[in-house]
Amino acid sequence: xxxxxxxxxxxxxxxxxxxxxITELNIATTMRExxxxxxxxxxxxxxxxxFTERVKEKALGGEVLRSVSxxxxxxxxxxxxxxxxxxxxxxxxxxxxxxxTIILVAGLQGSGKTTFCGKLARxxxxxxxxxxxxAADVYRPAAVDQLxxxxxxxxxxxxxxxxxxxxxxxxxRVASEAVAEARRNARDILIIDTAGRMxxxxxxxxxxxxxKTAVEPHEILFVVDxxxxxxxxxxxxxxxxxxxxxxxxxxxLDGDTRGGAALSIRSVVHKPIKFASTGEKLDALTEFYPDxxxxxxxxxxxxxxxxxxxxxxxxEKQAARLQKKIRTEEFNLExxxxxxxxxxxxxxxxDLLGMxxxxxxxIRDLDVDDDAFKHIEAIISSMTVEERLNPQIINGSxxxxxARGCGLEVxxxxxxxxxxxxxKKMMKTMTKLMGKGRAxxxxxxxxxR
Amino acid sequence: xGLFDRFKKHDQDRLEEGLEKTRTSLFxxxxxxxxxxDTVDDEVLDELEEVLVTSDVGVKTxxxxxxxxxxxxxxxxxxxxxELQAMIRAEIADLMLGDSAERPAGFxxxxxxxxxxxxxxxxxxxxxxxxxxxxxxxxKEAGKRVLLGAADTFRAxxxxxxxxWAERAGVPIIKQKHGADxxxxxxDTLQAATARDVDVVIIDTAGRLxxxxxLMDxxxxxxxxxxxxxxxxxxxxxxxxxxxxxxxxxxxxxxFTESxxxxxxxxxxLDGTAKGGIxxxxxxxxxxxxxxxxxxxxxxDLQVFDRRAFVDALFK
Numbered sequence: 001x002x003x004x005x006x007x008x009x010x011x012x013x014x015x016x017x018x019x020x021x022i023t024e025l026n027i028a029t030t031m032r033e034x035x036x037x038x039x040x041x042x043x044x045x046x047x048x049x050x051f052t053e054r055v056k057e058k059a060l061g062g063e064v065l066r067s068v069s070x071x072x073x074x075x076x077x078x079x080x081x082x083x084x085x086x087x088x089x090x091x092x093x094x095x096x097x098x099x100x101t102i103i104l105v106a107g108l109q110g111s112g113k114t115t116f117c118g119k120l121a122r123x124x125x126x127x128x129x130x131x132x133x134x135a136a137d138v139y140r141p142a143a144v145d146q147l148x149x150x151x152x153x154x155x156x157x158x159x160x161x162x163x164x165x166x167x168x169x170x171x172x173r174v175a176s177e178a179v180a181e182a183r184r185n186a187r188d189i190l191i192i193d194t195a196g197r198m199x200x201x202x203x204x205x206x207x208x209x210x211x212k213t214a215v216e217p218h219e220i221l222f223v224v225d226x227x228x229x230x231x232x233x234x235x236x237x238x239x240x241x242x243x244x245x246x247x248x249x250x251x252x253l254d255g256d257t258r259g260g261a262a263l264s265i266r267s268v269v270h271k272p273i274k275f276a277s278t279g280e281k282l283d284a285l286t287e288f289y290p291d292x293x294x295x296x297x298x299x300x301x302x303x304x305x306x307x308x309x310x311x312x313x314x315x316e317k318q319a320a321r322l323q324k325k326i327r328t329e330e331f332n333l334e335x336x337x338x339x340x341x342x343x344x345x346x347x348x349x350x351d352l353l354g355m356x357x358x359x360x361x362x363i364r365d366l367d368v369d370d371d372a373f374k375h376i377e378a379i380i381s382s383m384t385v386e387e388r389l390n391p392q393i394i395n396g397s398x399x400x401x402x403a404r405g406c407g408l409e410v411x412x413x414x415x416x417x418x419x420x421x422x423x424k425k426m427m428k429t430m431t432k433l434m435g436k437g438r439a440x441x442x443x444x445x446x447x448x449r
Numbered sequence: 450x451g452l453f454d455r456f457k458k459h460d461q462d463r464l465e466e467g468l469e470k471t472r473t474s475l476f477x478x479x480x481x482x483x484x485x486x487d488t489v490d491d492e493v494l495d496e497l498e499e500v501l502v503t504s505d506v507g508v509k510t511x512x513x514x515x516x517x518x519x520x521x522x523x524x525x526x527x528x529x530x531x532e533l534q535a536m537i538r539a540e541i542a543d544l545m546l547g548d549s550a551e552r553p554a555g556f557x558x559x560x561x562x563x564x565x566x567x568x569x570x571x572x573x574x575x576x577x578x579x580x581x582x583x584x585x586x587x588x589k590e591a592g593k594r595v596l597l598g599a600a601d602t603f604r605a606x607x608x609x610x611x612x613x614w615a616e617r618a619g620v621p622i623i624k625q626k627h628g629a630d631x632x633x634x635x636x637d638t639l640q641a642a643t644a645r646d647v648d649v650v651i652i653d654t655a656g657r658l659x660x661x662x663x664l665m666d667x668x669x670x671x672x673x674x675x676x677x678x679x680x681x682x683x684x685x686x687x688x689x690x691x692x693x694x695x696x697x698x699x700x701x702x703x704x705f706t707e708s709x710x711x712x713x714x715x716x717x718x719l720d721g722t723a724k725g726g727i728x729x730x731x732x733x734x735x736x737x738x739x740x741x742x743x744x745x746x747x748x749x750d751l752q753v754f755d756r757r758a759f760v761d762a763l764f765k
Contacts, residue, residue, distance in 0.1 A: 036508050042695030045503045109718065109746075110574025110691060139746075141613035146606035149627075153605075198721045225574065229505035229695025231723035252573065255658040257697040280573070280604075 027074070031056055034078055041258035041297045044233045047267045048260075055081055079294050086262060086290035091247060091272035096218045099188035100132070102179060104215070106208050106243060107223035108235055109196030112251035114143060116223055116277055117193040118150035119285040124189050125156060132187035134178030135160040136171040136211065137195040147193055154282060157187070171195065175211045192217070199238035209242050220245040221274065224261060226253045232261035233268045240269040247274035250288065254278040260297050331424060333388040337380045340373070378406035379416050391417060485526045489519060489533070497537065504726030504763050505695050510733070514541055534764075541763070542756040544729050546738035552685050552712055554740040554753045556591035564596075564642040566650045566675060566682035568635075569715075570668060570705055571689035573656030576717035576743055578607065580689055581651050582614025583743065583751035589620055593648040598638030599624035600631040600671060603655040611653050617748055621645075631655065631667065632674040639678035652683065659704030669708045687740065689715045692725030702731045711735070717743035720750070724763055 031052050038048040059077050095101045103120070107113050117133055124131040133151050135158055137143035144160045144167050151158040159178035161168040168174070175192050182190040194211065197204035212220065222245040224232065239245060248269075250262055253276050262273055273288045325331045380388065382405030387394050394402070394417065403410045494515055501511040517540045527533045548554050551561060567584070571577050581597060588595045597615050599622060601607040608624050615622040623638040635652050642650045654671060657664040675682040688711040690698050705711050714732065716725045719742050728739050739754040 039502055039508050040696055042505075042697070045499060108693065108721070110576060112574055140610070142606040142609035145609045146604070149605035198718075200721060225691070225693070227572075227691075227694045227697040229693060229723070229727065230503045231505070231693045231721065234722045235693070252658065254660070255572070255697065256660050256700055257695075261695070 027056065027059060030074060034074070037298065038260060038263075041260035041299065042227075042229045042232075042264075043260035043297065044230055044264035044267070047233070047264045050267075051081070051085070051263070075298065079298060082263065082294035082297060083290045086266055086293050087272050087288075088290060090287050090289070091274055092287070093219050093247070093274065095189070099186075100179070100182040100190045101188065101219065102182075102215055102217040103189065103191045103219045103221060104175075104194065104208075104212060104217040104243075105192060105221050105223060105249075106194050106239060106245070107196060107249075108198065108225070109140075111196065111223045111225045112277060113137075113196060113223045114146050114150065114193050115280065115282075116221075116249055116251060116275075116285070117147065117191050118154065119277060119282050120191055120275075121151065121156045121189075122154045122282045123285055125154060129189050130187045131156050131189040131191060132178070132182050132185070133158040134175055134190060134192040135167075136174045136178075136192050138167050138169045138171050138174060139195045143193075143195065150282065157185070171207055172210045172214050176214045179215050199235045205238070205242050212243055219247070221247050221249050222271075223249045223251060224265065226250045226259045226261060226276075227255065227257040228261040230264075232264045236265040237268050240271065245269075245271060247272050249273075249275045249277060251277040254284065258297050258299055259293060262293050263297060331427065333380055333383065333391050333420060334385070336420060336423075337377070337388065340377065340380075375406075375408060375412060376416055379408065379413055382406040391420060483528060483530070485528055486533075487523050487526045489522055493533070494518075500764060501726060504724035505698075506726035506763075507696050507699070507730050510544075510730035513730075513733075514544070517544075538757070538760045538764070541729060542760045545732040545756050545759075546736060547756070548738060548740075552740075554713070554738075556587045556593070556753075560593075560648060562681060562684050564639070564647045564650045564679060564682075565684055566639065566642075566652070566679055567685045567687060568652045568654065568672060568675065568683035568709070569687045569689060570654050570709060570711070571656060572658050572701055573604075575656065575689045575691040575694075577601075577656060577689045578610050578614060578653055579746070580687075580715050580717060580741070580743055580751065581611065581653050582618055583748055584651055584741070585615065585620045586618040586748045587751060588649045589618055594646070595620040595649045595651065596638060596642050596645065596647040597622040598635055598650065598652040600634040600638070601653045601655040602627055602629045602631050602634060607653070607655065614748075632671045635671050636674050636678055639675055639682060643679065650682075659701045665704060665708040668705075672709045685713055686711050687713045687715050688737075689717055690725070690728065690731075692716050692718045693721065693723035694727065696727065698727040699731060699734075702735050702737070706735055706737070711737055713738055713740040715739075715741045715743065716754070720744045725759075726763060 034055065035048050035052045038051060039045065043051070055074075055078050058081065059074055093101070093103065105113050105117055105120075114137065121131040121133055133147055133156060135144040135147045137147070138161075144162070148158050148160065159174070159181050161170070161174045161177065171194065178190060178192065181187075192211070192215070194208055195204070197208065199205065220243050222236065222239050222243070224236065228235075236248075248262075248265055248271055250259065250273055253259065265271075266273065273290075273293075276286050276288045276293075278284045278286060325335055379402060382402045383394070387398060387402075394413075399410050399413045403413050497515060497518070498511055501514060502508065506514070514537075518537050521536055521540055522533070525536065527536060550558075553560070569577050569581055578601070585595045585597055595618070597611060597620060599608045599611045601611070602625065605627070608627060612622060612624065623634065623641050625634050625637070631654065638650060638652060641647075652671075652675070654668060655664075657668065659665065672683060672686070686709050688702060688705050690701065694701075702711065702714075714728055714737055716728055716739055719725055725742075731737065732739055739756075739759075742752050742754055742759075744750045744752060
């Protein structure tokens with residue numbers, strides 16, 4: 001369902017190819033495809049419309065370069081614009097001149113606030129700071145327990161207010177007392193976790209505003225689930241109006257969401273995205289990279305640098321030969337080995353695979369580690385030429401011999417053979433996806449044209 | 450941020466207007482009589498597109514709906530805008546699957562199995578545990594004997610959270626300690642259910658992103674183990690979806706259906722401004738009915754899904 005934008009554009013732009021300039025007429029279809037790709041990525045309807053308008057203005061009259069196809073060129077314009085839009089530089093959290101730096105964390109239910117608080121505390125602790133957590137989510141059952149357990153696992157103190165074993169239902173008081181407590185214990189960073197709340201819940205929105213007034217935080221972070229759809233604009237706007245927050249945290253980016261919400265939020269509130277949260281473990285927190293996000297939204301893989309890097313390594317003739325082999329399913333282990341040598345010169349395998357349009361998603365599920373490279377090389381090196389050309393003849397005793405030859409186990413050999421079969425299958429699927437019966441235009445990817 | 454600033458004023462105003470635009474023009478229009486028309490004006494289709502896409506229905510399903518509406522209108526003709534609206538709504542509602550006697554959504558309905566075992570799955574933060582608390586309360590109110598199983602042994606304090614809901618609903622719970630094998634907890638719960646002559650068993654599971662192969666396998670294992678204790682169990686596998694989730698919900702439905710064969714959907718957090726339109730395409734594509742909606746944080750804030758009301762809400 002989510003064909004990558006690059007693939008779509010290759011099709012839509014057939015009409016533009018061969019024409020010297022991008023004109024209003026020849027990019028109408030293309031703009032529709034771009035808009036649709038953005039909508040498929042959950043970019044807000046209106047934001048997507050405005051964004052495509054802007055891209056069109058930029059693209060119109062632009063010269064079609066000969067080295068890349070017009071489709072790729074447009075994708076690059078879209079991509080550059082997206083990166084620009086998402087904020088080119090990284091914004092961190094500025095620490096207060098007089099500690100403690102007070103960080104207030106707010107957002108909808110289930111967006112991942114509590115986990116993020118744990119991660120942020122760990123992040124600072126590793127930087128040699130003395131963070132403290134405050135459990136101001138006094139409503140959700142066991143929320144205080146959850147924060148306490150997270151805090152315990154990273155060895156960070158947490159301030160919670162309980163009387164007779166019951167959580168005191170006064171978030172403002174918890175937050176204020178936590179500040180005093182942090183001062184008393186010379187903690188230099190205080191992270192306040194708050195209850196998840198609906199942006200239209202007047203009472204709860206008032207509460208978080210009251211917390212803000214009471215503790216005067218140095219930094220307010222709005223936590224948002226990266227899988228959020230069209231409604232992201234409504235929630236972000238409302239939270240921003242109430243809190244005038246300083247930055248956004250995108251969570252659950254370890255899934256396969258395209259994350260268009262990032263663009264929508266950025267468009268309505270003009271606040272930087274500061275962190276990306278990528279897993280349940282407490283070390284899964286990274287700074288936000290606009291370029292990666294842009295690639296993700298477009299589902300495109302990094303076409304441009306792929307083309308650039310590939311150009312250095314492949315010549316047109318080789319690419320054509322390889323393309324024919326894939327099409328006719330003659331692709332064998334010898335070819336594979338040859339490709340590996342070339343690819344190795346280009347960089348990390350996973351990076352490279354991720355750059356191929358349409359592969360991004362499939363790759364994320366695959367475990368590709370670069371060390372596996374060495375093993376693959378070793379295994380193939382231990383095969384005879386005949387075995388490389390006809391992998392199907394590799395029977396049990398051959399497998400044992402190969403394993404001995406390369407110092408690995410038989411199951412490693414099995415795994416490689418299995419991976420190779422899967423790879424062939426994937427290439428076949430790609431051929432179908434991209435060509436719909438016609439040949440894969442690998443030459444375009446690999447530097448031809 | 451040069452460009453950003455340059456565009457800020459003008460574009461921002463336009464954007465705000467666009468976003469604020471209420472859905473009045475088409476669906477709030479006074480009923481206007483027309484002479485038996487068999488086509489829909491482009492203006493109406495554009496507006497329909499906007500309503501659907503901004504409700505997270507998704508481009509593909511939106512286009513499907515527009516095709517259906519056009520085909521229907523060509524066939525049946527309409528004489529007033531009101532009639533056209535009714536046709537549009539009916540076409541959308543028809544895409545979603547209805548309730549079945551095999552797995553009734555109603556709490557009073559006779560249950561086809563005893564114990565009737567419900568397994569609840571979903572990604573992190575969608576509201577699984579809260580939904581279970583509400584379901585337990587509803588079944589209990591309907592006079593059923595309910596037992597909960599705390600098989601989310603992974604997330605910090607998940608067991609405590611379910612425990613509190615069990616207490617609120619006034620139903621017993623089977624639990625082990627944090628980090629225990631979730632399949633073992635599920636097994637124990639079903640064993641206890643048989644021994645205690647329980648009507649409904651609801652098993653909580655840890656939230657997991659559908660892209661994590663290992664965790665999805667674990668879920669499949671929990672399900673298999675249940676079948677060993679009670680034949681046919683779980684009878685219902687509910688996938689909980691957050692109404693504010695966008696197109697990724699399709700991927701979730703796909704992956705969870707593949708690993709545990711989802712039989713029903715629960716749409717949570719409909720008390721906000723999100724419309725949850727994504728379930729239309731999911732229900733249609735995967736042939737799974739939407740069973741319940743969550744509309745608040747109180748224990749009674751769970752309703753049996755009503756297709757018509759849901760579609761009406763899209764146009765509000």
